Amino acid sequence: GAVVSQHPSWVICKSGTSVKIECRSLDFQATTMFWYRQFPKQSLMLMATSNEGSKATYEQGVEKDKFLINHASLTLSTLTVTSAHPEDSSFYICSALLGLGTQYFGPGTRLLVL
Amino acid sequence: QQQVKQSPQSLIVQKGGISIINCAYENTAFDYFPWYQQFPGKGPALLIAIRPDVSEKKEGRFTISFNKSAKQFSLHIMDSQPGDSATYFCAASMETSGSRLTFGEGTQLTVNP
Numbered sequence: 001g002a003v004v005s006q007h008p009s010w011v012i013c014k015s016g017t018s019v020k021i022e023c024r025s026l027d028f029q030a031t032t033m034f035w036y037r038q039f040p041k042q043s044l045m046l047m048a049t050s051n052e053g054s055k056a057t058y059e060q061g062v063e064k065d066k067f068l069i070n071h072a073s074l075t076l077s078t079l080t081v082t083s084a085h086p087e088d089s090s091f092y093i094c095s096a097l098l099g100l101g102t103q104y105f106g107p108g109t110r111l112l113v114l
Numbered sequence: 115q116q117q118v119k120q121s122p123q124s125l126i127v128q129k130g131g132i133s134i135i136n137c138a139y140e141n142t143a144f145d146y147f148p149w150y151q152q153f154p155g156k157g158p159a160l161l162i163a164i165r166p167d168v169s170e171k172k173e174g175r176f177t178i179s180f181n182k183s184a185k186q187f188s189l190h191i192m193d194s195q196p197g198d199s200a201t202y203f204c205a206a207s208m209e210t211s212g213s214r215l216t217f218g219e220g221t222q223l224t225v226n227p
Contacts, residue, residue: 006157032212043203043217044158093157101146101213105157
């Protein structure tokens with residue numbers, strides 16, 4: 001149980017285009033999901049908290065107009081990287097909150113912006 | 115203080131040995147302390163977690179030791195295997211902040227055959 005999926009697993013796009021990443025909790029409902037970014041050999045950096053039916057809460061320094069988050073259902077949150085640039089290339093990982101404190105992570109999406 | 119300090123940065127252990135990774139925190143409001151295992155190119159997988167009302171939790175070969183007064187917790191991997199070679203992250207969160215995780219810097223564990 002407690003499976004979280006992400007789609008796509010990897011994506012290559014041209015600079016200036018937008019990319020949407022989906023995060024789904026497959027066997028449980030999650031009112032709260034989280035989006036992280038991870039650079040090579042580094043820890044996970046929380047970007048935003050996604051709450052079903054309400055606006056996402058962004059961490060300090062994360063541009064909310066660049067990283068659009070939608071949590072329209074209890075099993076799906078999406079992250080859209082708008083007008084992507086090479087510096088947005090990274091490994092994006094989502095997680096879903098189950099119960100008190102336990103986060104289950106997706107497999108990640110590797111984004112490469114050319 | 116929201117930081118969680120993790121050490122060592124890297125660790126090499128022989129097969130069958132004990133791997134020990136340590137974490138320290140400052141914020142006494144943290145009430146949940148999980149450990150995650152991450153393989154290259156994959157998302158982190160929850161290994162084991164503990165709350166401050168207990169001092170130790172064991173699941174299979176993995177044990178968390180928790181010292182509330184010292185604000186430290188550690189992961190012990192008994193009988194380490196080459197398949198345990200991965201990056202391990204400690205983390206901490208508190209329910210009052212929406213269970214947002216603060217991660218340690220990570221430990222690259224290598225278990226030699």
